[in-house]
Amino acid sequence: MADAEREHGYARYRLDGCRCYTCGYARAQYDDNRNRAIAYGTWQPWVDAEPVRVHVRYLQSCEMGLRTIAARAGVNRKNLQAILHGRPERGTPAQQKVRPSLAASVLAVEPTLENLAPSTLISPLGTRRRVQALVAVGWPQQYLAAYLGMRPNNFGQMLTRDHVLVRRALQVRAMYEELWNADPAGHGATPAGIARARRYAADRRWAPVGAWDDEQLDDPEAFPDWTGHCGTNQGYQAHYHSGIPYCQPCRDGHRAHQRQLLQAKQAASSKAA
Template structure:
């Protein structure tokens, strides 16, 4: 599925002929004509930022073929930008078309773009698993949902890295289960209580403490009270009978 926004790049690279893309093309042509007349037309940009971005993507585990596919450009064309064409005795290009640069720079090393066997930080995977356990999902249920042995599931959560395929599977499991009641899907009352107690003893944040846009952020903290990071949040922790989180302690100290 093409996710490139409608505009000039989509007109040129994807052949879209909708009104938005057609208008963007006409505006491009008009501005190009004006710039040529004024002597300021510069259709090319420096290639080094593109090469730097490609190397950054490669360091994250993305191959050149994958990068080219995500940017919807020819792999050999991208190869010429990055490494040149040794068979022709030419080095890397010094300049590239603006539209090519924009397409490559728009590619990000998201989980969906990385190879399944790429090793990444376990933070998001660990937080999602902890959150589900905190609301009552026994770990062996989560392991079964992921097609893993319970022992392997526990080991995965303790490792310094996880495979992208495991992170994606945990993300899907979290999306499937976070709104569901464990009891309605086979978990016993005793198992739910044990899961919640186990998580509470380890201060694992529950589902409600995370937003989708922060759960993978290393700098983010769970919002236990709905007011964390404020002095009101600190008082809410006290009412709940648990220790205050770091943002609430910081807010109290500042106050």
Template sequence: MSARPHGYARYRLDGCRCYTCAAARSRYDENRTKAITAGTWQPFADAEPVRAHIRALQDCGMGLRAIAASAGVDRKRLQAVLNGRPERGTGPQEKVRPDFATAVLAVEPTLENLAPSTLINPAGTRRRIHALVAAGWPQQHLADRLGMTPSNFGAMVNREHVLVRRALAVRALYDELWRADPAKHGATPAGITRARKHAAANNWAPVGAWDDDSIDDPAAYPDWTGHCGTHAGAYAHPRLGIPVCQPCRDARNAYRREHRPSRAAA
């Protein structure tokens, strides 16, 4: 007995002629005829973009099972696109169904899609920890909430890579605490002051310097002033008592070059 649900595929591949399968076949034929008449019938798509996307997802740490589950397709279909079907003596598929291509190409290597033990860039995790410390959260409190010892917590923050499961845990903690008052959650006034001073001494960006679109981007810079990366931002830093960041320094230098008096005018 086939494990496929009743529908067009079961009608064609398993020979089922029940009412549901027959109705699915009828709808398929009707839609096909309409598309052919309109000149929009495209039963197949090039498999190469799909193959390249699968490999890119694998490079990010996603296995075929995870990709198949995210796309809602059979893992064997992914294997056929990558390597063909050796048992049938066929090579990698050259064409795929458009709906299959759309489903696979829509899969992104988000943290939720990656295996918990996958190593990833630590930028977002580190920035979230730094921002919470800048808000007055002692690192001991953060370590306790993550179920970590202080030494393991410190090592995680400073490593070149972080486990996906740790990144997810830190993200959840950040979402819980970024607007919370440390004093109402057991932090002492002295501990809060020490945390803020430690963050300031290390130039750690506060919560307000990041948004959801940039905090996980390793190439992004914090927006300390609300105008960082512009000429105005370079002048806002001294007023706020914050060292000038690199984007503002670059914008200031570009402005000076652009407005430098020319020798001809002199």
């Protein structure tokens, strides 16, 4: 599903990395409902079904089918249908109360990659960063394409598309976990091929493996820490001395530092006058 087809809300927040007000508010509502319902899990014998109903709809908006949700939660699919729609064959409306154990089980299900359908389209950000990081440390793209069972031209197109299949994202994540600390030369890459890969990545300012924490690779708001101090003037100086192309956070940190120096100089001049 393309951006133009997926409305702003929780699904857009989780699958496309959108951080607009509407998507952020939907995520906040999601968290409030989830936390409140988990707390309700201590109530006996019944709890409000509405947070469960909201959560199931959130999961469905993230392309999880009702059968998959029921399987992940370990509950009967008909129970979820009753919560959503009631039982039309019996003429009963949507269920208003549920057992705490069922509520807790359903609310524990999250739209992680492993829980989404393999054909679901998601943001390519984490996939792209992982591939770029491997190329930056010397992995030729044709080796990575072969690892994934892809043709080189299809592999290159994957890096430029607006979305990636969940199936492919999981494959790239597994590849990254296996190869991030491996020597390309030990897997058949030639010195010339390794040098070309590193040069190709450097020309495009692709961040290497060491610049990322694993939990940041899928975060749209995260940036690579090239120097260990990126985002500060110290990081800016480290870029200069190491010959690493300046990243935007270090440019911003340097400008802020320069403004602080100018303000301090102006303040000192005012006192002297």
